[in-house]
Amino acid sequence: MSAGLYTQLLDLACGAFLLAAVLVLWGRELAAIVRVFALQGVALAAVGLLLGAHEARWDLILVALAVGVLRAGVLPYLIRRALAVSAADRGSDEVRETQPLVNVAASLLTAALLTLLAYAVARPLTELNPTPATRALPVGLAVVLIGFFVLVTRRRALAQVVGFLLLDNGITATAFLATSGVPVIVELGVSFDVLLAVLVLQILTTRVREAFGTTDIDDLRELHD
Amino acid sequence: MPYLSHGAALLLTAPVAAPLVVAAACALPHARMPRPAAVRSHDRLPSVPAAEPFPAQPRHRHPADWAGLVPPVVIVLCGSLLAVDVLGAGPVSACSGLLRADALTAWMLLVVGSVALIACGAAPGYLAGERAAGRASARTGWHYQVLVQSFLAAMCLAVLTANLGVLWVAIEATTIVTAFLVGHRRTRTSVEAAWKYVVICSAGIALAFLGTVLLYYAARQAGIAEAWALDWPTLAAHADRLDPSVTRLGITLVILGFGAKAGLIPLHAWLPDAHSQAPAPVSALMSGVLLSVAFAAILRYRAIADAALGADFTRVLLAGIALLTLALAAGLLLGQRDYKRMLAYSSMEHMSLIALGAAIGSPLALSAVLLHIAGHGLAKSAAFCASGRILHLTGTSRIGRVNGLLARAPSVGGVFGFAVVALLAFPPFSLFASELGIARAGFTAGTVLAWVTSAALLLVLTAFAALAARTARMLLGPAPTAAGSPGATEPGIWPLALGLTACAALGVGLGPLTDLLHAAAQAIGDR
């Protein structure tokens, strides 16, 4: 693979990765959000595969494939199942993010600001070792920030789960781009933890619905001082 | 040079393995049992006592409850043996460097083990009370055992590992394992607490992982090999080669992230909710050791940051966080009406004092921090376990509805009172010595830190007044006439009394632990 083509493909994968995060922010239908999230998983795996192919490291390619299976297959499947249960239980009102705390237009503008912030923050990281991969590092950080923003402003329980996963995708992308991935044992532990966290959150979503009759997290305001 | 032996490998793996074995032993007999439908409905509707056979049963001993005491004993034993090894021959490591014990590890293992001893010793009494109240079944009993033992294993792994990545995995695992313990009652409040707990802690901890990744990047760029770039001793030894700006970003994220788990601002919101909703022994474990295990991680990173960036960076960050957390905790303590939440805010107060000590960073301050971790763990776990018993006795967690505890149940009220006195840092309890140490170190560390310390002491005084007034209200006064017969002997009160005695003993004199404490403070201090 020539250097130019590699850079071009890597940029393309990173662009798709960031675009998917923005689309998650744009969407209202939870089903569509989950689909976009799965696509982001594919883009993330592509980033890993490209880096692995470029550096001819088989372990990285395997890790990227595993990450792809987890982020584009297993996790979206879990969320979709929880979504189907919600919809069957409470009707279509539960599967839309009707009123986020910050309206969609403002969140898109905020995402623009967050992206600029990510570029500003990532400058020292890029300057340490300027390669095509580290130049794309701001993309990973921007997705982290957007994920945090989704987590804070969305009211549906499952939308918050997607926000958490966006955050995690961003961190994984940062790890790929900065250092071609953390050591395998750590990556395995992290993936396992994320999977378990999503399972826990899925079960908690069910309990929230049983206890409150809705998955609107804004209704969770019994504990306060 | 760390030396390797089979004995060391056993000592290093046993604290993690023992709880896991007990957890598996509790889980296996039940794994194949089909869930009885009656139990499920019982779980969801805790307030139907007559239909259920459990309250009618005589209070027989549940042997599985007592099996939970084995792992804490193992942890304490391994901790002491490791302490001897470490003091004699320096750090030991096993599993190709993944597990490593220095003096700080041994100290933290001792704290984890002894607090777990208190919590697990109080657990059978607590579970019996829950069964009597019709809130627990056999199933919740073994669920509880499995989750608590896995929780212990995760905390021991976090303390024992030398790999910063594995450390992160272990601390995140504690969140996952305890989520269901926090939300075990499935009421609106407990589900809400569990949701907040998982979301805030996972997101906060994710930030810490991002910081870890950035440090790994800096280490790789500094020429450290891939296998050792997340190894704490290697990083601490070569910290001066790390790129300062990348390290600064990474350390900030790590402190904010693990600070979430340690109950520090800005991601502290889960703490009072989770502590007030979890079963009392679990609250004891979370407040007594989980917070300090997370803070021990911050102490490890602080050692790297100080070598890479100079002491000022973490000093400003930690001191700022400590003061803000302290102000928040003191303010919320003033208006507190729920005694479990009151204890939770007191945990935040003590964690911010610990953070202040870490910010000062002199050997005296670090020794005081470690002593404070131990003393707070012992006293707070006793207080939480006693509060669980109070909840059983009175059926309410409102401070205003509880009075005359000393007249009504002298043993429980006494333990609770002594625990709060210990938390207020009265002599002879060890928190007195450690708070004095932190204050002395602060006043000798320069003008700015002296001002910060005096502000902190002022806030501590506010918290002191609030805590003392509310506890006195609960303990004193005549017993309500409607109260049932006062229990002559409270089951499961002896571990709490033992814990408080240990706390007082630490305050009087450290004895053989003195060397370990100093070695631990040296391990994370300036080189």
Added chain:
Amino acid sequence: MRNTIGYAAVVGQVVVLAAGAPLLTGWMRQVRARLEGRAGAGVLQPWRDTRKLLRKEPITPVGTGPAFRAAPALLVATTVVAGALVPLLSTDTPVSGHADLIVVVALVSLGTLALALAGLDTGTAFGGMGASREMTVASLVEPTLLLSVFALSIPAGTTNVPAIVSGAIHSPARLASPAGLLAVAALAVAVLAETSRIPVDNPSTHLELTMIHEAMVLEYAGPDLALVELGAQMRLTLLLGLLSSLFVPWGIATGLSWTSLVVAAVLFAVKVAVLGAVLAAAEVFWAKVRLFRVPELLAGSFLLALLAVTASYFLNGAS
């Protein structure tokens, strides 16, 4: 000779724009009619409408001032100047040195502003409503237009539009980068909004409450209305032409020869016709979004443009 061909190119651009704009609108209506199963009025219908309107007597409502009277002429004039500057047929004209990106966007928004003022000047409810809506849309569209072309100007190193276009002709890889793709998406949305097409506005609506552009020009009649219509059609053609010049630049004359100019004119007609047909077909399948969601759409396109700028600035190592 050199100047002759150059000025011929400029005149050609303006003539093609002015004469072709009604034809493009007619073509789009025809495509739409056929897709909906109607016979359609024919490609020449907008010209016939214009001729009919021009024959009517000029009339203005009572109480309107110079803003109302000057707006149609200003709209057409700004569009003509922008059409002369933008490299629709040739990148090498005597005026191409002045064809700065910011000038072009300013000219386009000057026309918008003139119309909005005219809408306010009438003092009617619908005029004011349309003007306020138009300015809301414009406040998000103008930055998007600027930013998305700016994303393309970074690799070219200049904000001169002809230089950007000729640079893209010589190194087409620039257009296939993520920055290029994001910029084209953002610019497409901005063009739809600026020309009042579905999904932002419906050009053929008769329901006043949902109108934006039409609400502003409700009070015009006769020759003034003909000018307003012509101006709107020319803006559509101009912006579609700009889109095609920036992202499908092949065929635009870079040198000075009569043949290349003729080829460029033919290719321009083909490109714009294809774009118009695609747009018309899309309009058959899309519905107009609710007015309250228009800012979302525009904010999204702004974000895409910003991402395009940051991507082209940082990923290419310009920092």
